[in-house]
Amino acid sequence: MWTALLVTALILSVVRYYRTIWSLCPGPPSIPILGAIYLIFNSEGPKALIDKSLLKYGDIARIEFGMLRLYVVNGFEMAKELFNKDCTSHRPTTWYQREIKGFHGQVLGIIEASGQPWVEQRRFGLKNLKDFGFGRKSLDLVIQEEADLLIQSLLRENQEKNEVLIANTFNAPIVNALWQIVASNRLDPHDEATKDIMEKLELHFKSRMEIIDFAPLIRPYLPISKSSQAILELKEIIRKEILTHEQDFDPNAPPRDFIDTYLTEIKRTEGSPVTNFHREQLVTVCLDFFLAGSETTSTTLTWSVILMAIHPEIQEKCYQEIHQTIGSHPPMTAHLKDLTYCHATMLEVQRISATVPATLPHITTEEIRMDGYVIPKDSLILANLRLFLHDAKAFPNPKEFNPSRFLDDNGKIVKPDQFVPFGFGKRICMGESLAKSELFIFLTSFIQKTRIGASKSREPLDIANHTVGMTCIPDPFYVVMEPRKS
Numbered sequence: 001m002w003t004a005l006l007v008t009a010l011i012l013s014v015v016r017y018y019r020t021i022w023s024l025c026p027g028p029p030s031i032p033i034l035g036a037i038y039l040i041f042n043s044e045g046p047k048a049l050i051d052k053s054l055l056k057y058g059d060i061a062r063i064e065f066g067m068l069r070l071y072v073v074n075g076f077e078m079a080k081e082l083f084n085k086d087c088t089s090h091r092p093t094t095w096y097q098r099e100i101k102g103f104h105g106q107v108l109g110i111i112e113a114s115g116q117p118w119v120e121q122r123r124f125g126l127k128n129l130k131d132f133g134f135g136r137k138s139l140d141l142v143i144q145e146e147a148d149l150l151i152q153s154l155l156r157e158n159q160e161k162n163e164v165l166i167a168n169t170f171n172a173p174i175v176n177a178l179w180q181i182v183a184s185n186r187l188d189p190h191d192e193a194t195k196d197i198m199e200k201l202e203l204h205f206k207s208r209m210e211i212i213d214f215a216p217l218i219r220p221y222l223p224i225s226k227s228s229q230a231i232l233e234l235k236e237i238i239r240k241e242i243l244t245h246e247q248d249f250d251p252n253a254p255p256r257d258f259i260d261t262y263l264t265e266i267k268r269t270e271g272s273p274v275t276n277f278h279r280e281q282l283v284t285v286c287l288d289f290f291l292a293g294s295e296t297t298s299t300t301l302t303w304s305v306i307l308m309a310i311h312p313e314i315q316e317k318c319y320q321e322i323h324q325t326i327g328s329h330p331p332m333t334a335h336l337k338d339l340t341y342c343h344a345t346m347l348e349v350q351r352i353s354a355t356v357p358a359t360l361p362h363i364t365t366e367e368i369r370m371d372g373y374v375i376p377k378d379s380l381i382l383a384n385l386r387l388f389l390h391d392a393k394a395f396p397n398p399k400e401f402n403p404s405r406f407l408d409d410n411g412k413i414v415k416p417d418q419f420v421p422f423g424f425g426k427r428i429c430m431g432e433s434l435a436k437s438e439l440f441i442f443l444t445s446f447i448q449k450t451r452i453g454a455s456k457s458r459e460p461l462d463i464a465n466h467t468v469g470m471t472c473i474p475d476p477f478y479v480v481m482e483p484r485k486s
């Protein structure tokens with residue numbers, strides 16, 4: 001009798017499972033309990049989530065992952081409307097976000113936070129990221145110095161080996177620029193401590209989403225993964241830097257960097273029963289800048305190098321523009337408006353690489369009904385940015401690398417709405433202006449001082465050789481880099 005009852009209960013729950021998912025919008029086949037988990041644990045990894053095969057389900061595809069329901073939005077208009085809603089601007093929180101990124105069960109920082117604490121931290125971060133020209137140096141100068149040091153080191157490598165290996169090449173300089181903004185210190189790229197930070201960041205970026213983090217009952221009893229351990233150690237490094245800042249912090253002196261600005265805010269709001277500004281919050285906000293701002297920018301720069309090597313005629317056009325407009329003057333953010341072809345080249349690098357192929361997951365806080373679709377409360381939702389950036393209607397011949405598509409007849413920059421490398425809506429990237437300065441100054445400094453070409457002793461360069469994860473990263477490649485005569 002118990003067996004019969006068990007079998008009936010099982011059949012009923014399977015029927016219920018299929019009735020529920022059939023009442024929702026379509027998606028890849030799934031089975032009870034596991035859903036369509038095979039999609040991200042196959043050899044393709046997260047690439048499956050942005051695959052064109054999902055287009056057959058319409059503007060939005062539903063993917064079941066065990067207890068989770070994920071919606072991938074492939075329709076641009078729909079995505080824009082959805083991501084502008086308050087009820088889609090929250091983030092899912094798992095054990096990882098509460099215990100590893102957060103502190104004692106509390107979600108902190110910007111990337112994973114939601115509601116009022118997120119609004120406050122994001123607003124504060126945005127306001128202060130805008131004029132990150134702290135203390136002695138302007139932001140442009142910090143970026144120029146990092147670009148120049150890297151160029152010198154690559155030219156030396158080229159002189160010794162007749163070619164240069166491009167693999168994680170921009171990671172240290174970009175982390176360094178961020179570290180100077182955050183803590184006004186420069187990390188020595190040859191120092192063991194710096195290599196350690198880079199390895200930890202890399203471990204994090206190479207890790208896959210751990211589905212088990214969504215099982216709050218058993219997760220605390222399982223061992224901490226290497227990538228989570230790396231995050232805890234990165235937080236400790238940042239915490240130590242904050243403690244050092246606290247020792248010689250003078251609230252009446254101008255802030256030296258972001259940490260000082262934040263410490264001033266902690267002092268200002270001290271004693272308030274509702275303050276969200278405290279040391280652990282600062283640790284996570286800084287960590288978020290490193291996690292969101294390092295790999296994204298450095299990978300886009302890696303794409304710039306491979307694309308310049310494949311397209312010497314475009315590189316030459318950029319060089320001529322730089323040569324005629326600013327000569328040997330160090331490139332600055334303000335030159336974006338004068339070096340329009342270089343600006344267009346930077347946009348085209350971002351478009352074709354789609355470095356961040358999808359937004360991070362958002363979570364719905366209420367049921368949404370839109371264009372005949374129903375998205376239940378507590379569903380994960382992400383937008384397929386790569387699809388929008390490669391949309392043939394907005395960008396004719398989308399596979400072609402053609403910076404001129406971003407220039408009108410008068411040579412002015414024009415950007416179609418679908419140009420969304422930084423996402424859109426309420427959670428749009430916070431580091432957009434910083435990233436643009438970094439991309440522009442690095443790209444133009446490289447072209448101003450070097451000629452990048454393909455290495456003749458290697459296989460032809462091909463942008464199809466890349467790995468898709470949280471970011472799309474070109475596989476390591478070799479180029480020749482020769483100095484330009486000034």
Ligand code: HEM
Binds near residue numbers: 122289359422427
């Ligand atoms: C080329 C470089 C970059 C690209 C392509 C990029 C792209 C993105 C994208 C697509 C998102 C997700 C939006 C969403 O979930 O809806 C995001 C979020 C974010 N980015 Fe960037 N990003 C870049 C550089 C930076 C930099 C330099 C920083 C700051 C130091 C930064 C800070 C952030 C933060 C804090 C978030 C989370 C925002 C929130 O949840 O409210 N990013 N970025």
